[in-house]
Amino acid sequence: MRIPKRPVSFCLSLFSPEFPRPLDSRISFYSGFHYKTPNFSFSKPKQIHSTGVNQLHMSYMMDKGQKAVLGDKRQSSEPMESSDGVQEPCIWSSPEGGKDEAELGKQIFCNRSLNMRNIIAVGFDMDYTLAQYKPETFEKLAYEGTIEKLVSNLGYPEELLGWTFNWKYMVRGLVVDKKRGNILKMDRHKYVKVAYHGFRELTKEEKVGSYGNTLIRDAFDEPDYALIDTLFSLAEAYLFAQLVDFMDKNPGRVPAKVDYARMYKDVRSAVDMCHRDGTLKQMVAKDPIKYINEDKSIVPLLKMLRDSRRATFLVTNSLWDYTNIVMNFLCESRTLDACNFDWLQYFDVVITGSAKPGFFHEESNANLFEVEPESGKLINTDNGTPMAQVGNTSPSITLKKQNECCRVFQGGTVRHLHKLLSIESSSQVLYVGDHIYGDILRSKKILGWRTMLVVPELETEVKLLWELRDSRKALQLMRSDRDHIEDQIHRLRWSLE
């Protein structure tokens, strides 16, 4: 299908997990706003929401060199007048009708401008993008399920069952050093800034001894290291740190021949099993509100995109049965016994079991199956066209339905998706996801999709940057003074020599 485009203002509100953050739990994305902060001033940014504005653009440059500071305006938007020629402040899909100015922590940040006029399809990841899980219940469930498997299947001692999980302790972006039993915080240049062995912080000497003295520095990659790069991984990182402490204090209490690296492998496979065997999904399905934040902005957002005649799609690694339950909850507030398929009206294509990031390999040969929503039955397709079964000339999914409503698939590749949506150029697609590797890296770098990363942690980050702006400015001036004085000292010394 070809989607003619109309201007769109863009706003998405998401509930973010209870990360250590003081703000209320929503992130919003807007297009068509900018902050007016002339001369790199620290004045409070002014926000303009314009009906019909068609530009999603960078608002802040934070910590970019000396001069770029919070509120630094680098680009201007290209406002488009609405049909009546009047620009009214409006956030189209916000439940309040966009009357209020968005809080700092709910705004959108861009690395480069995005002209929404060029976007004909907007896609979403589901887990931790549309569905924001509550870490205090969901991650706890993963933590407890993992321990249960370590004890029952992998021979770990029963006393682990009494352990508790602090869901606020770990953050994304950490790196696990599997062999040494350490958890590392690195800077953007891959220098280890902070290192913990279990829950004990390494001294500077220990840290330098392990990570600072090599001629060729570690790549901090698999197989010796693991990235904590999804919110799903926080519980396993915490459990690993607990196990490291436990093993150090109780040698001989973990199964024989288990070292730190083996312990990490065991934790990983137990977590993996929790995701596969229904330990997590059965519980979420029974009581979604306990585990997922409600978000009343999702449906208005999807409606707004569809009203603008853009295609909308979902690409999730979750399978159909679970996807249907989560999306029923998010879009219709329905629970298991009341589930229906009404939410499909908000999408053109839904791809489940997508196996991202492999899905984004154009050369992949993954088969695309059509899912029969009622039964969950998978139907073979020939590039998206249901194949007639031998002995049955009319496949269960009738061709009539194809033109009418959303079609649901499992597997396949981005080639299939492009064909189903009549996408001619990758740059016509905007995809919103939470996982830098699974959702963003390949789709953006190799494929050329425009991408949007959901980073709930930014709420705290941005708020702190704003609150500390005076101190940051003072620090900047003091650094500059220091450099100037040091410079003068050097010059005077040289003049005496």
Ligand SMILES: Nc1nc2c(ncn2[C@@H]2O[C@H](COP(=O)(O)O)[C@@H](O)[C@H]2O)c(=O)[nH]1
């Ligand atoms: N088998 C495993 N599945 C996992 C693991 N961590 C997360 N997941 C599952 O992936 C999808 C993510 O869906 P998406 O919408 O974000 O694409 C979800 O079903 C998770 O349960 C894991 O370690 N092993």
Ligand SMILES: [Mg+2]
């Ligand atoms: Mg996700």
